[in-house]
Amino acid sequence: MRDSIRLGGGAGFAGDRLDAAADLAERGELDYLVLECLAERTIALAQLRRRRDPETGYDTRLVERVESLLPIIARRRIRLVSNFGAANPLAAADAIRDVARRMRIPIKVAAVTGDDVLDALDLGAPTMETGAPLSTFAPIVSANAYLGAEALLPALASGADIVVTGRVADPSLFVAPLMHEFGWRADEVDRLARGTAVGHLLECAGQLCGGYFADPGRKEIPDMAHLGFPFADVDSEGDAVLGKVAGTGGRITRATATEQLLYEVTDPHGYLTPDVTADFSAVALTETAPDRIAVRGAQGRTRPDKLKVSVGYLAGYVGEGEIGYAGANAVGRAQLAAQILRERLDGRFAELRIDLVGSTSLHGRAFDRDERPYEVRLRVAARGRSAEEAGIVGDEVEALYTNGPAGGGGTRKYVNEQIGIVSTLIDRARVHPSVTLREWDAHAEVV
Amino acid sequence: MPKLYDLAHCRAGDKGNTSILSVIAYRPEDYAMLADKLTVSAVGAHLRGIVQGDIRRYELPQLSALQFVCEHSLNGGVTTSLALDAHGKSLSFALLELEI
Numbered sequence: 001m002r003d004s005i006r007l008g009g010g011a012g013f014a015g016d017r018l019d020a021a022a023d024l025a026e027r028g029e030l031d032y033l034v035l036e037c038l039a040e041r042t043i044a045l046a047q048l049r050r051r052r053d054p055e056t057g058y059d060t061r062l063v064e065r066v067e068s069l070l071p072i073i074a075r076r077r078i079r080l081v082s083n084f085g086a087a088n089p090l091a092a093a094d095a096i097r098d099v100a101r102r103m104r105i106p107i108k109v110a111a112v113t114g115d116d117v118l119d120a121l122d123l124g125a126p127t128m129e130t131g132a133p134l135s136t137f138a139p140i141v142s143a144n145a146y147l148g149a150e151a152l153l154p155a156l157a158s159g160a161d162i163v164v165t166g167r168v169a170d171p172s173l174f175v176a177p178l179m180h181e182f183g184w185r186a187d188e189v190d191r192l193a194r195g196t197a198v199g200h201l202l203e204c205a206g207q208l209c210g211g212y213f214a215d216p217g218r219k220e221i222p223d224m225a226h227l228g229f230p231f232a233d234v235d236s237e238g239d240a241v242l243g244k245v246a247g248t249g250g251r252i253t254r255a256t257a258t259e260q261l262l263y264e265v266t267d268p269h270g271y272l273t274p275d276v277t278a279d280f281s282a283v284a285l286t287e288t289a290p291d292r293i294a295v296r297g298a299q300g301r302t303r304p305d306k307l308k309v310s311v312g313y314l315a316g317y318v319g320e321g322e323i324g325y326a327g328a329n330a331v332g333r334a335q336l337a338a339q340i341l342r343e344r345l346d347g348r349f350a351e352l353r354i355d356l357v358g359s360t361s362l363h364g365r366a367f368d369r370d371e372r373p374y375e376v377r378l379r380v381a382a383r384g385r386s387a388e389e390a391g392i393v394g395d396e397v398e399a400l401y402t403n404g405p406a407g408g409g410g411t412r413k414y415v416n417e418q419i420g421i422v423s424t425l426i427d428r429a430r431v432h433p434s435v436t437l438r439e440w441d442a443h444a445e446v447v
Numbered sequence: 448m449p450k451l452y453d454l455a456h457c458r459a460g461d462k463g464n465t466s467i468l469s470v471i472a473y474r475p476e477d478y479a480m481l482a483d484k485l486t487v488s489a490v491g492a493h494l495r496g497i498v499q500g501d502i503r504r505y506e507l508p509q510l511s512a513l514q515f516v517c518e519h520s521l522n523g524g525v526t527t528s529l530a531l532d533a534h535g536k537s538l539s540f541a542l543l544e545l546e547i
Contacts, residue, residue, distance in 0.1 A: 041526050129463050129524065212458070219456060255456065255471065258510050262469040264460030266516050268505050281507055297509075315527045353529040361530075362537045364496050367544035381529040421526040423463070 001236065002031075005181050007174055008231040009202030010069075011035035014042055014059055014084070016205060017227075018068050020248070024229040025072040027245045032177045033073060035065065035082035036170050036203045043167055044312025044419040046087035047142035057088030058095060058164075066099045066162075073161065074105045081152065081173050085164040087142065089113050092164045093438040106441035110160035112151055114433035115167040117309060117426060118143040127311075127422040134311060137422050142312035145426055148274025148303070150186055151433035152176035158437060167310065169273045174199030182236040186275070189300030193278035194238025196271070197298040200280075201242060201260050205229045208242065208260045209250035223249030232295070242293045252291045261285070270301070272308075277301040306425040315420035316383045319390030321397025322357070324410040326375035331359060333405035334378045340404055341380050344396055349382035349389075377410075383418065390415045452543040455481060459539040466498070466520040466535045468542050472511040482506055482513060484547055490515055493545045497538065515542075 008030040010021035014037040025033050037059050050057025059065070062084045073080050085092035093111035100107035121143045123135040134140065144167035155163040156176060165173070175195040178184060184191045201208055208230045210221030221227075228248025234240040242252055261280055265271050271278040279299040286294045325334045338354045345352055355361035357377035380397055384390030394413020401408065451457075451470070454477050460467040470485060472478045487502045500519030507514060521535045522528040532538075 213456075215456070218452075255473075258471050258512060259456065259458040259469060261510070262460075262467075262471075262507070262512060262514055263458055264462060264467055265514065266462055266465060266467055268507055268514050281505075282509055284509065318529060351529060355531060357531065362532045363541045367541055379531060381531075383527075383529065418527060420524070421463075 001183070002181055004233045004235045005031045005177060006231050006233050007031065007177060007198070007202060008033045008229065009036070009205040009208070010229055011037050012203065012205035012207055013037065013039055014061060018065060020206065020227060020229045021065070022068050022072060023248065024231065024245060025069055025076065025078055028231050030076070030078045030231060032079050032081060033069070034173045034202065035080070035084055036173060036205070037082060037084040038086055038167065040310050040421045041312070041419050043086050043144050043310065044142045044421065047312060050087045055091050058086045058092035059084035062092055063095055063099055066096050067103070070099060070103060070105055070107070079177070080162045081177065082163070083165045083168050083173060085111060085166050087116070087166060089164050089166050090436060093436065096162055096164065097438045097440045101440050104442060107162065107439065108158070108160045109162045109164060109438045110155035110158050111436045111438065112147070112155050112163065112165040112168070112433060113436065114151065114431060115144045115147050115165070117145045117431060120426070120430050121309070121311070125424045127424050129422050134422070134424055137311065137313040137420065140311055140313045141419070143309055145307045145309045145431045146274055147431070147433055148172045149176035149179050150275070153180055154435045156180040158435065160437065169275070170203040171196045171199030171273050172275055174202055175275050178234055178238065189276050189302065191238045191300070192276040193298040193300030194240070195234065196273055196276055196278045197261065197280060197283055197295060198232045198234055198238070198240045200271070201257060201295065202230055202232055204260060204263065206250065207263065208256060209244050209252055210256050211250065213256050213259055219255070221251050225249065240295045241288060242295060244291055252293055254285045254287055254293060257285045257293045257295070272304050274303060274307055276303050305428070307428055307431055309424050309426050311422050311424060313420050313422070315418040316385055317387045317390035318381055318383050318416050318418050319393030320379065320381045320414045321394035322377055322379045322412045323397050323400055323408045324375060324377045325405070325408055327407065330373065330376050331356065333407060334376045336405045337378050337400055337408060340400070341396055345380070345382060345393065348392065349384060352382045353380070355379045387415050387417070448546045450543065451545040451547055454547060455543070457539040457543050459536050461521060461525050461534045464519055464521045464524040466517045466538055468515040468517065468539060470513045470515065470542065475511045478508060478511040485513055489545070490542065494541060497541065
């Protein structure tokens with residue numbers, strides 16, 4: 001058994017930077033590279049793509065990511081784990097094999113499926129958000145259970161170079177290699193909790209290294225244009241040291257690590273994953289060297305009985321329109337425009353929202369009493385039942401050119417389909433993960 | 448009057464219609480004072496109009512941090528909100544405007 005395993009966090013969301021991941025793979029001396037590419041709504045959008053074309057439904061940047069990383073991970077013998085299979089891990093595995101064939105790099109890909117529970121869904125089950133039954137959210141287009149690390153173990157045991165999944169709890173993508181390498185059992189709750197803390201720290205990649213942290217003059221982070229992505233050296237007990245590649249931008253400090261440890265945690269004493277209930281309250285973060293933070297002390301309790309399911313439904317179309325005002329009485333003219341639009345649109349839409357960007361759009365009001373913008377941008381949004389109906393919003397804003405207050409400029413209009421997400425719980429017994437292998441090497445190819 | 452911005456940093460996260468605000472003291476010695484002043488009611492009053500539900504506060508002295516879990520704070524939820532910042536990611540800096 002190895003003393004320690006190095007895990008890298010190579011993506012924090014589907015659109016994350018490719019160059020930083022390639023640099024981490026090339027110079028990070030990694031054992032595993034994990035790419036977290038699947039936000040809640042991303043998988044519902046992917047499911048819609050798959051409905052239109054059964055060969056799609058995986059991350060739209062998957063091919064680009066694999067082309068960039070495959071030569072490096074093959075040369076350096078790094079195993080790649082990612083949820084970039086999104087709504088179609090099997091098609092993703094095929095796509096990865098095609099890239100490998102094109103690049104003449106032997107490959108074994110393991111696709112983990114079973115998270116798609118749309119057919120097993122009980123529409124009478126309550127949603128976690130409001131308690132209302134799932135049937136009140138229609139039409140439902142996707143339902144994906146959060147699989148845990150155990151679902152990835154057969155894939156890792158198969159020796160696959162790349163493990164591609166759909167919905168898996170983000171930290172579990174990191175816990176799985178640790179269970180595999182160190183032989184952790186599913187009831188070793190403290191080890192699993194420590195691994196979960198490490199996974200949670202790495203899962204947003206750059207956010208551990210000063211990304212989404214910087215505030216000039218207050219929280220200085222160097223060279224953010226070349227922000228490095230993080231890694232962790234994890235030992236067989238789950239104790240870890242965080243770090244990043246020398247010469248990359250960014251910084252890892254107790255402060256950056258604390259922000260990331262607590263990020264999106266609704267209960268620091270009971271962070272729920274399919275693997276464990278983790279208590280982060282006793283975690284100690286210690287700086288051992290520049291850009292090196294030791295992580296210890298997470299504690300575990302029994303994992304939840306049920307698995308969380310993320311359910312996507314079609315929530316209509318959102319129409320938006322914007323127009324800008326500047327100079328003397330900019331806010332007054334924008335408010336007049338808002339009043340005109342409210343009169344024309346109220347009643348036509350169930351839900352209408354009007355904001356002054358530059359003034360009150362983010363918090364509804366200004367917390368700073370001296371606030372007085374030189375320019376302000378009016379933004380109107382409403383939900384329609386069809387794209388055509390939603391389009392009225394932008395058209396009405398545009399009509400302010402010839403019918404509205406003086407000096408309005410720079411109109412923009414948008415219509416977007418909206419996918420809503422609600423959550424429910426499902427019995428573990430109703431979720432059946434499985435693994436499918438795809439391989440390619442030049443010798444086996446039939447010419 | 449000093450603002451929370453001068454004493455602590457903050458990051459906002461989201462889960463559904465819940466906003467999670469982490470407040471972390473720059474200096475560990477300020478933690479006790481912040482824990483004293485940043486009560487649930489002080490934060491609720493400061494974020495009136497934004498937080499529409501209950502606030503739970505978790506004390507994390509080991510991390511010099513307070514975690515505020517604010518329900519019904521994201522206009523119905525990240526995925527269906529009409530707000531420009533549907534995730535409420537900028538709410539961290541609304542909280543940091545609080546005068547201490």
